[in-house]
Amino acid sequence: MAGRDEVWFDDAAGPLVRPYALTRGRTKDNRHGLDLVTLVVSVQPEVHQRRVEPEYADVLWVCERPLSVAEVAAKIDLPLCVVKVLLADLIDRNYVIYRTGWQPMRNAPDLNTMQKVLDGIRKL
């Protein structure tokens, strides 16, 4: 693993190079099964931001309040596959927690949830 303070790039490397270096090419890594609408929230970002690289700190601040993975990606303007890896690393360190409402793989939100969605839309 590279030393934490090792700087081998500059601005000319472009905005994407560094996040890809951080993820070390793990763009297909989805070890926690994060979905577009998985809600994530950071734990004590003010404490943990000092212990991580700037890109990770950005993620911590963005999801100070619960946000979906898609919103995190949009707000820090990085591709989804990169953001999923950054989030997964933070989840491994317990700096971010997450929850999915149901298992998206099962592909079946229940009727009760559907009714709540319908009622909610009617009240808009």
Place this chain on the structure above:
Amino acid sequence: MESASSRPGPAIDAVAVKVLISGGFGVGKTTLVGAVSEIVPLRTEELITELSEGVDDVSGIEDKSTTTVAMDFGRITISPELVLYLFGTPGQDRFWFMWDELARGALGAIVLVDTRRLDACFAAIDYFERRELPFVIGVNCFDGSQLYDVDEIRAALDVDPVIPVVLCDARQRESIKEILIKLMEHVMATARLAESVPAQQARSSAIT
């Protein structure tokens, strides 16, 4: 930016669900999302590298090229326990792998149709039919340019008679609310039918 999202967001233990907004390029998907979303529609991007090679026609191109596929989406926090996301599917129909991620766990979809370019929505309709994802057709009436009635459009699209076809205006919040209600009613009717089918089969086999 924060002032725009001053509404309380979801709690971490909230259930997050999604609905897809689909249709041809420029048909008004992002406008529709913006009409009902509590946040200004956000854009998220995914990168396609080697995955696209089997799908896109890149024969003869040896370099591994990277394409960006963008999705616009919005949010409706129904309660602190329930949040609904509206995702516009990528305009380019060939990014099927992204559609798969979008469709996984989705409640249903709205296929937005422009009658001047009816064929632009066929790929979306085919996709949702194949995946058995419930959907409704929203006919976006641009500036009152409505040349056809619902029956004519239904006949032209050749969709199942149970699929609702609704005239709408993607800019109008009330109009989009109405189509979302139609969609959820259709989603629930489909789910109830799916639940009752095994029971019916059991009953009919008991009779014979």
